[in-house]
Amino acid sequence: MPAVTVENPLVLPRVAAPAQARQRPVLYVGTAPAGFEGEGFPVRRAFAGIDYRHLDPFIMMDQMGEVDYAAGEPKGTPWHPHRGFETVTYLIDGTFVHQDTHGGGGTIKDGDTQWMTAGSGLLHIEAPPEALVASGGLFHGLQLWVNLPRKDKMMPPRYQDIGGGKVRLLTSSDGGALVRLIAGEIGGHQGPGITHTPITMTHISLRPGAELTLPWRPDFNALAYGLAGHGTAGAERRPFGTGRTVVFGEGDAITVRADDAQDSRSEDFEFVLLGGQPIREPMRHYGPFVMNTDAELAQAFEDFRAGRLGTVPADAA
Template sequence: MPAVSVENPLVLPRVTAPAGATDRPVLAVSTAPSGLEGEGFPVRRAFAGIRHQYLDPFVMMDQMGEVDYAAGEPKGTPWHPHRGFETVTYIIDGTFVHRDSHGGGGVITDGDTQWMTAGSGLLHIETPPEELVLSGGLFHGLQLWVNLPAKDKMIAPKYQDIRAGAVTLLTSPDGGALIRLIAGEVAGHAGPGATHTPITMIHLSLSPGAAVTLPWRPDFNALAYGLAGQGSAGAEGRPFGEGRTVVFGEGGSLTIRADERQDSRTENFEVVLLGGQPIREPMRHYGPFVMNTEAELVQAFEDFQAGRLGVIPAEAPELHAR
């Protein structure tokens, strides 16, 4: 996994949970089902089957790949609309090209994040660059949907381009954990992502046998998703690994531990940690729209069909070969 790293984690600031913090228990561990998205790239639906009360403010998360494409195989998504939430695309391996009808976009690659606030609505495309289509290669990433509260659902669209070098890097007291803080705050350290809904997003790499206990805001929920390898969650050591999601209960800290032995495909236990302040509003999600009421969903579809969510730029080139 070539996402941003360091040779010696001990040069980084070290994070510890405050003494006496209650470690969050594990409420459930679920397995993400597999499916296809866009033009046919494989995904795992990380939050499938988990009740919204444990996810809020998150809506969904797809693990894209990990897949080693042959020449001509890489796929993306065609132009499509969004309204009412934010999409967070984090690329671990490979390259993706983004563009939207509001003028945002760019190329993101190993360790980069594209943060798009859809707000009142736009059209969007995600696709591999032509050179990746021609050559093939490894592709692996995540797309997370973060809900917006009712007061922010119709704000103007916004685009954040978060380069790998901007991510805040931290470690555990013994250096066994590499903590990539993409958004939010941990122990007074802030990530570069600016969020309308308060959240924390971390890509954690744990060396075999290592453990980390992180302080966690008591008013946030807490989720962990295994990207690669095997380990356990919580002080009780609940096993989980690649393609599995952990739902934590309440508390002021959370613990993740890597197994002593990892499989041959990964050196470390790779985990995404998510926390957010629940919005606690009615949510209606259908297709590319996340609103508060059925009437707002209907209006979103009508606005899209009428061209009020934007139009594909006339000069938009084909971003990859068909």
């Protein structure tokens, strides 16, 4: 972990918060509960139990794996519907194939991202390729759900395939951090993801003992989630690591430090740092639909049952 890296981070653009920036305090650190999704692949529910006012515009985030499958074990999801939000699937290790009823789809692996705007609705499937099912192998990734504002919930579906090579790579002043900017902006640098709801999404590798302080939009919320290893969050150095989520308070800078020694498969402290502009609209979430009212949820289920969100292709049924 991970596939997208550089041998010498000091060749990358450097980013740092101004010295006078106001540090965001840590409001909460919690442990993500484990469960299963789709056909039975293991997940950790990163945002479970966190008040939605701290998450907005995000709905949920699952860490998929990390799991080393034996031959015949890799699993995915069956065909299922979505409406009213965007799904972001970021794959660190392994391979996933996506197909949807709006013509989107493709294969992602080792640092690639699939960004699907469900909008008015579609059916889709995510599954490992047959060759990976036969061989087994390492599987590890994230799926993030990003809410859409009321005005965009019924927009036409859209699909973005963000190859790992398109991700914007940055580092800290001393080269101790590798920042993969997938979407949004940090310190004047822009990631490749095109979003309807303004967000910033990063995957960061921090060398043992290194500290990173990033500028952060004050109108965004801020969350961190540990993928591998351990370190501390905030100037107050609150401990967090693999499977733990941090909620930050208000401010315009975020500090994370890696512990001097790491004991995971990765030699670095790996974590996701993300935030977005709160939508501040009523939100109703049930199953695969995220709408503004209960009546809109009921309509989404009715449209799904009536086949209005698309039909599974005959050659894929």
